[in-house]
Amino acid sequence: MHTIEKTHxxxxxxxxxxxxPSGLKCYIIPKDGVRAYALTAVDFGAAxxxxxxxxRQVCLPPGTAHFLEHKLYEKEWGDAFAAFAAGGAAANxxxxxxxxxxxxxxxxxxxxxxxxxxxxxxxxxxxxxxVARERExxxxxxxxxxxxxxxxxxxxxxxxxFPRHPVRxxxxxxxxxxxxxxxxxxxxxxxxxxxxxxxxLVCAGPVNASRILTLAEEAFSAPTQAPLPRLIPPEPDRxxxxxxxxxxxxAVPVFTLGIRVDAAQTQGLRxxxxxxxxxxxxxxxxxxxxxxxxxxxxxxxxxxxxFQHGRGYAFAALSGVSPRPRAVWDAVxxxxxxxxxxxxxxxxxxxxxxxxxxxxxxGLGDTEAALMSQATLGLRGEDIVxxxxxxxxxxxxxxxxxxxxxxxxxxxxxxxxxKG
Amino acid sequence: xxxxxxQKTGITWCFEDSQxxxxxxxxxxxLPLRRETATHTALLARVLSAGCEGAASRQVLARRLEELSxxxxxxxxxxxxxxxxxxxxxxxxxxxxxxxxxxxxxMATAAVCEEDxxxxxxxxxxxxxxxxxxxxxxxxxxxxxxxxxTQFLCAGEPFGVDADGYAKDVAGIGxxxxxxxxxxxxxxxxxxxxxxxxxxxxxxxxxEKWLTPRPEATRPRARQKVEVPKAPLRVFxxxxxxxxxxxxxxxxxAAFLPLLVCSEVLGGGGSSRLFGSLREGEGLxxxxxxxxxxxxxxxxxxxxxxxxxxxxxxxxxxxxVAELADTLTDEEVERAKASLLxxxxxxxxxxxxxxxxxLDQLLNGEPASLEDFSQKLRAVTREDAAEAAxxxxxxxxxxLAERME
Numbered sequence: 001m002h003t004i005e006k007t008h009x010x011x012x013x014x015x016x017x018x019x020x021p022s023g024l025k026c027y028i029i030p031k032d033g034v035r036a037y038a039l040t041a042v043d044f045g046a047a048x049x050x051x052x053x054x055x056r057q058v059c060l061p062p063g064t065a066h067f068l069e070h071k072l073y074e075k076e077w078g079d080a081f082a083a084f085a086a087g088g089a090a091a092n093x094x095x096x097x098x099x100x101x102x103x104x105x106x107x108x109x110x111x112x113x114x115x116x117x118x119x120x121x122x123x124x125x126x127x128x129x130x131v132a133r134e135r136e137x138x139x140x141x142x143x144x145x146x147x148x149x150x151x152x153x154x155x156x157x158x159x160x161x162f163p164r165h166p167v168r169x170x171x172x173x174x175x176x177x178x179x180x181x182x183x184x185x186x187x188x189x190x191x192x193x194x195x196x197x198x199x200x201l202v203c204a205g206p207v208n209a210s211r212i213l214t215l216a217e218e219a220f221s222a223p224t225q226a227p228l229p230r231l232i233p234p235e236p237d238r239x240x241x242x243x244x245x246x247x248x249x250x251a252v253p254v255f256t257l258g259i260r261v262d263a264a265q266t267q268g269l270r271x272x273x274x275x276x277x278x279x280x281x282x283x284x285x286x287x288x289x290x291x292x293x294x295x296x297x298x299x300x301x302x303x304x305x306x307f308q309h310g311r312g313y314a315f316a317a318l319s320g321v322s323p324r325p326r327a328v329w330d331a332v333x334x335x336x337x338x339x340x341x342x343x344x345x346x347x348x349x350x351x352x353x354x355x356x357x358x359x360x361x362x363g364l365g366d367t368e369a370a371l372m373s374q375a376t377l378g379l380r381g382e383d384i385v386x387x388x389x390x391x392x393x394x395x396x397x398x399x400x401x402x403x404x405x406x407x408x409x410x411x412x413x414x415x416x417x418x419k420g
Numbered sequence: 421x422x423x424x425x426x427q428k429t430g431i432t433w434c435f436e437d438s439q440x441x442x443x444x445x446x447x448x449x450x451l452p453l454r455r456e457t458a459t460h461t462a463l464l465a466r467v468l469s470a471g472c473e474g475a476a477s478r479q480v481l482a483r484r485l486e487e488l489s490x491x492x493x494x495x496x497x498x499x500x501x502x503x504x505x506x507x508x509x510x511x512x513x514x515x516x517x518x519x520x521x522x523x524x525x526x527m528a529t530a531a532v533c534e535e536d537x538x539x540x541x542x543x544x545x546x547x548x549x550x551x552x553x554x555x556x557x558x559x560x561x562x563x564x565x566x567x568x569x570t571q572f573l574c575a576g577e578p579f580g581v582d583a584d585g586y587a588k589d590v591a592g593i594g595x596x597x598x599x600x601x602x603x604x605x606x607x608x609x610x611x612x613x614x615x616x617x618x619x620x621x622x623x624x625x626x627x628e629k630w631l632t633p634r635p636e637a638t639r640p641r642a643r644q645k646v647e648v649p650k651a652p653l654r655v656f657x658x659x660x661x662x663x664x665x666x667x668x669x670x671x672x673x674a675a676f677l678p679l680l681v682c683s684e685v686l687g688g689g690g691s692s693r694l695f696g697s698l699r700e701g702e703g704l705x706x707x708x709x710x711x712x713x714x715x716x717x718x719x720x721x722x723x724x725x726x727x728x729x730x731x732x733x734x735x736x737x738x739x740x741v742a743e744l745a746d747t748l749t750d751e752e753v754e755r756a757k758a759s760l761l762x763x764x765x766x767x768x769x770x771x772x773x774x775x776x777x778x779l780d781q782l783l784n785g786e787p788a789s790l791e792d793f794s795q796k797l798r799a800v801t802r803e804d805a806a807e808a809a810x811x812x813x814x815x816x817x818x819x820l821a822e823r824m825e
Contacts, residue, residue: 035766085691088758107765136703143662144706144724149559205769249660251555286486291479300549302482321556351486358489358513362442367769417559 003213006385010357010392013364015374015383016209022220023197027374027383028212029204029364036110036205037371038117038212039103043200043227043379044068044193046173047097047310049166050231053192057231060189061180062166063138063173066095068124068186070134072102076125080116089113097167098310099379105368110207111215118219121199123190126183135178142172149250149416150319156246156414157258157317164233167313196220198227200378204371232312243329243413250417255325256317257332257413261405263314269382269390273356274398275307275316277391281344281352281399282335283318289335298327316406325415333408340403346396353394360388421768423778423788424620430634431611434778434788435620436768442513443618444771447524447627448779449506449609450637453499453578455586459550460601461504462585463593465495466546467538468602473530475523484523488516493523499583500783501715505612506605511772517619521626528606529630537595538602547590554587558659561820562707562724565657565665569720569818570713572655573669579716610637614779616771648813657820664727664821668737670719671815674808676712676784677797679719681805682744682812683712684756687721691755693740694721702736704729714784719812727821734817745809753802761794 007014016028049060072093073081084091089106102120106113145151159168172178203212266275283289285302293299303320322328364370364384374384426433451461475481485491491512498505508528512520532539558564567582574580611631615623648671672679687694687710698704705725712719721737767774767790778788786793 033766033769035769081690085689085759086755088755088762090759090762091690105766107762133700133703137699137706140663140704140725141706143726144562146662147561147724250559251557252552252559254556254559284482286479286482288479291477294478295545297545297548300552321552323552351483355486355490358491362490362511362513365440365442 006383008385008388010361011364011385011388012361013370013384015385017383018213020196020213020217020220022217022222023195023224024216024220025200025378025381026213026216027200027202027378028207028209029370029374029384030207030209031205031367031370033205033367035105035107035367036207037103037105037203037367038110038114039101039202039371039375040117040121041099041101041200041202041375041379042194043098043198044100044189045096045098046169046171047165047167047313048193048230049169051192051228052231053228060185061173062169062177063171064181064185064189065100066172067134067138067178067181068189069093069095069100069102070138071126071131071186072120072124072190074124074126074130075119075122080120083116084113087113087116095171097171097308101375103371105205111211114203114212114215118215121194121219124186126186131181131183131186135181138172138178139175142170142175142178145170145172149246149254150256152246153254153256153414153416154317154319156244157256157412160242160244160412160414161258161260161315162235162313164235165313166232167310192228195225195227197224200375202371202374202378204374205367230311238409241408241411243326243415246414246416252321252323253325253418254321254416255328255413256319257329257411259316259406260410261314261316263309263312266309266314266402266405269387270394270398271402272307272309273387273391274394274402276305277349277353277356277394278399278402279305279307279316279318280356281348282339283332284352286351289331293322293328293331296327298322298324298331303328323418325413325418329413336403336406344396344399344403349396349399353391357388357391360391421790425782425788427636430636431613431631432637432782433613433624434782435615435618435623436774436778437620438617438768440617440771442511442771443517444616444775445510445517445521445618445623446612446614446775446779447508447528448498448612448614449605450612451504451506451605451609453502453504453581453583455581457601458504458581458583459585459589460593460598461506461605462497462583463543463546463550463590464598464602464605465497465506466550467542467598468495468527468531470542470546471532472526473532474526476532481523488520489513491516491520493520493527495527497583500780502578503783504583506609514619518622518626521623525626525630531602533599534595537599540595543593543595543598547593550585551587551590554584557584561659561661561663561665565667565818565820566720566722568657568820569655569667569669569816572653572818573718573816574716577716579713607632608634610634612779612782614775616775616778648815652814653816655816655818656824657818658823659820660822661820663724664730664819665722665724666730666733666737667720667722667818668734668814669816669818670741670812672717672719672808672811672813674717674811676714676717678800678804678808679712679717680760680797681753681756681800682809683710683719684760685748685752685805686710686719686740686744688756688759694723694737697740698723698733698736704733714780727823730819730821738814741809741812741814744812745806748802748806748809750802753800753805757797757800760797764790764794764797
């Protein structure tokens with residue numbers, strides 16, 4: 001297994017890659033600075049609710065990966081989260097649809113905390129009653145997000161856009177689903193998924209790459225189990241165009257408009273960055289779409305834009321606050337139809353591409369942002385240099401092809417607040 | 421890290437000379453925080469974002485910034501202590517900094533004008549947007565509860581004024597009065613020009629072309645003495661919500677750094693007392709913590725929880741603070757200091773965070789030096805922290821919830 005160092009003439013940062021004998025993929029971004037970061041991510045997220053284990057199909061309650069994220073810190077030797085804090089490091093973790101990630105940053109004693117991060121990936125040990133207690137805490141977390149209108153609208157959109165795919169579920173599950181999660185489920189999931197071949201390690205900042213690789217190799221020396229196949233129910237071909245309202249309170253309506261796209265045809269960096277370029281050109285701050293809605297009082301601020309893709313799903317999303325979400329919906333499809341008929345402006349695409357390349361370069365200047373970008377890319381075997389190169393290579397033809405994937409029949413707008 | 425500070429003709433120049441390829445430049449016009457003018461300034465920030473000479477609309481401005489490799493230039497209001505700052509914040513790659521400063525000059529000095537007034541259509545459009553933005557703030561219950569609690573706690577004091585403005589005050593603002601506010605603010609308000617990773621020579625050269633001399637900022641300002649009532653103010657703020665938001669405020673006369681250490685011990689993170697007791701011990705909440713306002717000195721503890729647990733949690737918080745002075749251990753204080761020092765020492769990695777730190781130091785009349793700050797923080801002893809904790813006087817218990825339980 002060789003160590004590879006990748007660079008790009010536009011980027012101040014290089015990435016060092018190595019896959020260890022255990023299967024753990026390592027990515028290191030050495031950077032000047034004070035604070036060093038390290039992250040481990042497991043290819044097991046909120047959307048992993050069914051997998052094949054030998055002849056068995058195992059189904060999990062929504063919220064399982066997130067619950068395990070909360071409980072992984074509980075070790076036979078004590079509370080790993082408290083151990084980070086005791087050493088003065090800032091530790092945190094998160095779960096999204098596709099992964100669970102654990103990370104810390106420290107201005108001093110990086111190696112001490114890095115060893116702690118490696119030990120964090122060892123098996124948890126739950127004291128009696130601790131899973132029940134954590135259920136209460138997670139219940140409060142679920143309530144916290146229930147009070148966020150944008151979050152409620154986003155997951156309502158997903159649940160309509162994907163009638164079957166588990167990406168439709170809230171990351172933490174529901175108050176009901178977490179009642180089904182017990183110690184056995186958590187131990188089983190740890191055993192099945194917290195395997196080096198199903199994980200990545202990312203470090204960024206003033207770090208010694210060879211030392212990191214040595215320590216990681218020592219920590220993950222045991223033979224590893226191949227990732228288990230996940231089972232995803234097939235989706236119906238079409239979603240049908242839909243606008244839906246979320247119960248709840250918002251002073252000014254909060255909306256998310258999701259557009260499902262063919263997941264099989266839109267995997268890979270070129271599609272991911274191509275969609276971001278297309279969405280920003282069509283609906284971003286400099287677009288005619290935003291200028292028109294702003295003039296009419298239907299949007300005060302630009303919409304948030306994203307493209308998300310994972311195992312068996314892909315969608316574009318526009319989110320924002322509008323007194324007239326219906327006008328936003330109409331303007332989206334008028335814009336798409338007009339661009340289909342008249343073609344995209346090459347000048348607009350190039351301007352937005354320059355902006356995105358500039359922001360990509362500057363984003364890497366922030367060590368934490370560099371870490372998080374690599375953490376997203378690493379589980380797919382990609383890195384920041386690949387991503388920048390993909391963005392750099394994009395042109396009007398890519399945007400024109402991807403425009404064909406945006407169809408009102410595959411779209412849902414969910415709105416929280418407002419009337420009717 | 422070397423920071424150069426220079427005070428001249430009402431302008432405080434503060435530049436940090438790192439060579440990062442992205443820089444932050446903040447230009448902050450300092451205004452006293454007053455109810456009578458707060459909404460004007462908040463609206464002004466919106467109107468100035470809507471266009472200027474040579475870039476007469478939001479769209480043209482946005483496109484110009486896209487051409488400058490995605491540089492960012494935003495105008496907003498910032499609340500710092502008893503001041504409201506009209507803030508122009510620029511982020512630009514080194515090679516595009518001069519061009520971005522030219523855009524900043526036009527936004528600050530050459531707003532679109534019609535006969536000594538902003539265009540009425542622009543003002544009306546932004547007034548409607550400001551009213552909606554103010555209304556939308558209640559949709560983020562955690563942030564809203566913190567702001568509301570501060571307003572109740574400091575009612576009648578400058579710090580209790582909402583720097584984002586008041587919906588009720590928007591209607592009374594006209595294009596001409598806003599234009600006068602604009603000319604007065606840009607022409608006479610004391611300024612802080614703050615650069616991190618920015619070419620200081622070029623920045624001063626560009627900014628001095630149009631930043632005219634102005635009165636020096638007056639420091640220290642006359643500050644109100646506030647008596648703490650014998651019984652804390654209890655506020656119930658009814659709002660539809662699944663969770664209740666509990667916010668408690670304690671006044672203090674102590675120095676800032678010992679108070680900061682107290683707050684870190686109390687609710688600064690995963691090893692804090694409140695995290696250990698309310699979350700891990702009693703399972704009452706997911707989100708819990710504390711922080712300190714530097715001026716006026718107020719310690720805030722907060723949690724999002726089941727409405728039925730609000731009373732129990734407020735009792736636990738009050739007890740935790742009351743016990744703090746007598747029970748602080750050396751180990752806790754050292755751990756809190758280590759955590760804070762780790763946080764502050766990492767600021768130079770993030771230009772915006774470093775700029776914010778330097779701004780706080782300047783506005784509080786402290787040296788703009790991370791080294792100086794860290795040295796003073798290191799010197800805080802358990803006795804200092806205990807003394808600070810002993811001054812904490814509970815002044816308010818605020819609960820945002822759908823109904824009283």
